[in-house]
Amino acid sequence: MIGIQEIAIKAGVSPATVSRALRGLQHVNEQTRAKIFAAAESLGYPIEAPSKQKGKTHTVGIITPYTSRWYFAEAIGGVEQALREAELDILLYNFSQIHGREKLFESKHIRERVDALITISLPPTEEEFNTMLSLDLPIALIGLHRPEFSSVAIDDYAGARTATQHLVDLGHKRIGIMSGEHTSTWQFPVTQNRRSGFMSVLEAAGLTLNPQHEVFAAFDIDSAERAMDDLLSRKDRPTAIFCCSDEMAYGAMLSMRRHGLRCPEDISLIGYDGHKMAEFADLTTIAQPVRTLGEMAAWSILEKLHKPDSPTKTLNLPTTLIVRGSTRQL
Amino acid sequence: MIGIQEIAIKAGVSPATVSRALRGLQHVNEQTRAKIFAAAESLGYPIEAPSKQKGKTHTVGIITPYTSRWYFAEAIGGVEQALREAELDILLYNFSQIHGREKLFESKHIRERVDALITISLPPTEEEFNTMLSLDLPIALIGLHRPEFSSVAIDDYAGARTATQHLVDLGHKRIGIMSGEHTSTWQFPVTQNRRSGFMSVLEAAGLTLNPQHEVFAAFDIDSAERAMDDLLSRKDRPTAIFCCSDEMAYGAMLSMRRHGLRCPEDISLIGYDGHKMAEFADLTTIAQPVRTLGEMAAWSILEKLHKPDSPTKTLNLPTTLIVRGSTRQL
DNA sequence: ATGAAAGCGCTAACAT
DNA sequence: ATGTTAGCGCTTTCAT
Numbered sequence: 001m002i003g004i005q006e007i008a009i010k011a012g013v014s015p016a017t018v019s020r021a022l023r024g025l026q027h028v029n030e031q032t033r034a035k036i037f038a039a040a041e042s043l044g045y046p047i048e049a050p051s052k053q054k055g056k057t058h059t060v061g062i063i064t065p066y067t068s069r070w071y072f073a074e075a076i077g078g079v080e081q082a083l084r085e086a087e088l089d090i091l092l093y094n095f096s097q098i099h100g101r102e103k104l105f106e107s108k109h110i111r112e113r114v115d116a117l118i119t120i121s122l123p124p125t126e127e128e129f130n131t132m133l134s135l136d137l138p139i140a141l142i143g144l145h146r147p148e149f150s151s152v153a154i155d156d157y158a159g160a161r162t163a164t165q166h167l168v169d170l171g172h173k174r175i176g177i178m179s180g181e182h183t184s185t186w187q188f189p190v191t192q193n194r195r196s197g198f199m200s201v202l203e204a205a206g207l208t209l210n211p212q213h214e215v216f217a218a219f220d221i222d223s224a225e226r227a228m229d230d231l232l233s234r235k236d237r238p239t240a241i242f243c244c245s246d247e248m249a250y251g252a253m254l255s256m257r258r259h260g261l262r263c264p265e266d267i268s269l270i271g272y273d274g275h276k277m278a279e280f281a282d283l284t285t286i287a288q289p290v291r292t293l294g295e296m297a298a299w300s301i302l303e304k305l306h307k308p309d310s311p312t313k314t315l316n317l318p319t320t321l322i323v324r325g326s327t328r329q330l
Numbered sequence: 331m332i333g334i335q336e337i338a339i340k341a342g343v344s345p346a347t348v349s350r351a352l353r354g355l356q357h358v359n360e361q362t363r364a365k366i367f368a369a370a371e372s373l374g375y376p377i378e379a380p381s382k383q384k385g386k387t388h389t390v391g392i393i394t395p396y397t398s399r400w401y402f403a404e405a406i407g408g409v410e411q412a413l414r415e416a417e418l419d420i421l422l423y424n425f426s427q428i429h430g431r432e433k434l435f436e437s438k439h440i441r442e443r444v445d446a447l448i449t450i451s452l453p454p455t456e457e458e459f460n461t462m463l464s465l466d467l468p469i470a471l472i473g474l475h476r477p478e479f480s481s482v483a484i485d486d487y488a489g490a491r492t493a494t495q496h497l498v499d500l501g502h503k504r505i506g507i508m509s510g511e512h513t514s515t516w517q518f519p520v521t522q523n524r525r526s527g528f529m530s531v532l533e534a535a536g537l538t539l540n541p542q543h544e545v546f547a548a549f550d551i552d553s554a555e556r557a558m559d560d561l562l563s564r565k566d567r568p569t570a571i572f573c574c575s576d577e578m579a580y581g582a583m584l585s586m587r588r589h590g591l592r593c594p595e596d597i598s599l600i601g602y603d604g605h606k607m608a609e610f611a612d613l614t615t616i617a618q619p620v621r622t623l624g625e626m627a628a629w630s631i632l633e634k635l636h637k638p639d640s641p642t643k644t645l646n647l648p649t650t651l652i653v654r655g656s657t658r659q660l
Numbered sequence: 661a662t663g664a665a666a667g668c669g670c671t672a673a674c675a676t
Numbered sequence: 677a678t679g680t681t682a683g684c685g686c687t688t689t690c691a692t
Binding site: 059066067068073074076077080081084089090091092093094113221250253254276277279280281291 | 389396397398403404406407410411414419420421422423424443551580583584606607609610611621
């Protein structure tokens with residue numbers, strides 16, 4: 001067994017001094033302290049990190065419904081990058097399933113393992129919000145806002161307005177929309193906000209949405225493809241469609257291809273997200289800086305950790321209309 | 331200060347018995363032990379969790395060079411899914427940079443935080459291997475094999491052979507390849523294996539690789555696009571190209587599009603990976619079950635944790651040739 | 661600021 | 677299975 005007496009001998013001081021030095025007490029010459037730490041290190045004496053002293057875990061938890069989907073992977077990547085520079089570790093908590101959702105917060109488990117939390121696109125229930133608040137940890141939200149927490153997101157409403165205005169400016173009158181399913185497990189404010197922006201521009205342009213021109217899909221290619229099949233089977237087709245995500249637009253394109261329709265010529269499509277493959281698909285879209293969203297959420301956490309009484313911040317990052325070949329003048 | 335003597339008094343036993351009971355030693359009546367734990371609890375004596383007794387953290391570390399790139403995000407997703415079912419947490423360690431690479435293993439930090447490690451596509455140096463071995467933790471590798479560790483991957487060589495054979499069977503004679511850069515920071519065995527498989531089929535078919543028909547790119551769209559620009563600027567163009575990844579093939583398609591070339595008609599392209607968007611791109615490819623790779627790595631870890639002396643396993647999962655519209659009979 | 665020595669809490673050895 | 681006792685390592689007190 002290796003003890004402080006050995007260290008004392010090696011450092012040429014008394015055990016008492018070693019004891020004081022190792023615990024960070026006063027009345028120890030800094031040179032002596034350094035010598036002692038060096039000796040302890042070389043002897044492999046288990047120095048309890050100052051982290052434990054402050055009850056710090058040097059770890060931030062990320063709570064996300066998905067890990068591999070584009071948006072979430074990008075956001076996680078941004079968080080990861082910013083936290084790595086600050087030498088903080090990341091604990092990954094996924095709960096796509098209803099199963100275990102409550103357990104996550106109920107257990108004090110999490111409280112002991114992280115210094116802070118970042119949640120991506122998760123609109124918890126009121127109950128969960130209260131639990132999160134009671135954790136008394138710095139918390140940052142990505143992709144949506146709540147007054148209680150710091151958050152960084154985009155203005156979905158404004159982005160949807162820009163997208164729709166683009167279609168209107170191109171002369172389209174019969175404009176359809178592929179919305180997110182509002183029957184989904186949890187309620188994405190995202191979906192509603194994008195749809196509201198769409199509707200507001202339509203109204204301002206003196207247009208109305210033909211119910212036949214609206215379909216619903218999850219935010220993925222497959223379900224979008226099926227939804228588009230549905231829409232294309234109807235009589236009165238729109239000349240342009242606002243898809244609530246790029247991946248929806250990909251699905252729509254696949255469906256159109258199978259129906260022998262060409263994208264800009266027969267129906268214009270505009271997406272939303274700035275997905276990595278949008279350039280490949282030649283898709284006009286509203287790009288959002290997802291990675292930056294993640295980075296900024298991490299920064300806000302870092303600030304809170306550094307200055308615990310720094311104010312809660314709500315931030316909207318700008319979106320960009322990127323015009324490509326999937327939309328054309330009517 | 332509250333100590334075991336107080337507990338001893340409260341439980342009506344001697345301090346020695348309390349000491350034994352609290353540390354889970356033998357020769358303690360279970361009733362006595364229960365009484366002692368109850369007394370300790372009521373006095374607020376800090377009982378170190380049984381987790382700590384067994385040195386269990388209920389956490390698995392994932393070491394990966396990227397978090398958001400498709401392959402890595404998928405693999406992480408698979409691991410995550412399998413570990414979540416086993417109620418294990420995930421600590422995410424990223425080191426794309428040279429910076430900090432050594433520090434990760436040197437610090438005993440990691441040893442105290444995880445029960446096991448899963449590393450994705452990282453061929454460490456000999457030195458790092460030794461450090462990993464000395465950690466004495468269950469370790470599983472994804473995407474490559476080393477005899478010292480359990481690993482799950484695909485047979486890159488065989489997959490490349492299948493891909494190349496497909497091109498040969500279609501009657502192509504002038505077959506090019508887009509290889510991974512071997513000047514990369516670390517050495518991907520993946521790159522070499524796929525290239526070797528390609529070369530072996532070429533040779534067996536009595537064909538030779540025209541050096542003009544080989545270009546190098548990183549495993550992403552942009553650099554592949556530039557590499558394809560380079561290849562297309564050369565005189566003698568191939569009629570088919572084996573791209574070492576799907577994303578390379580996307581880049582190649584973009585470049586061809588800009589050069590006014592059509593994909594199957596002018597040059598056939600085959601990819602490798604089974605990327606999510608390959609169907610959208612109508613790309614013939616060698617699909618690999620990345621998510622399953624992650625799941626199986628997690629399972630092998632779970633088995634090792636359950637039965638510490640279970641054998642080290644090396645597993646190859648099959649790849650699948652998926653023929654789409656990007657390759658055609660010559 | 662440091663050391664000598666007493667004190668305290670836990671553990672290990674031995675006894676029953 | 678439990679108590680007694682000696683011992684060990686760390687801390688605290690007090691002296692310098």
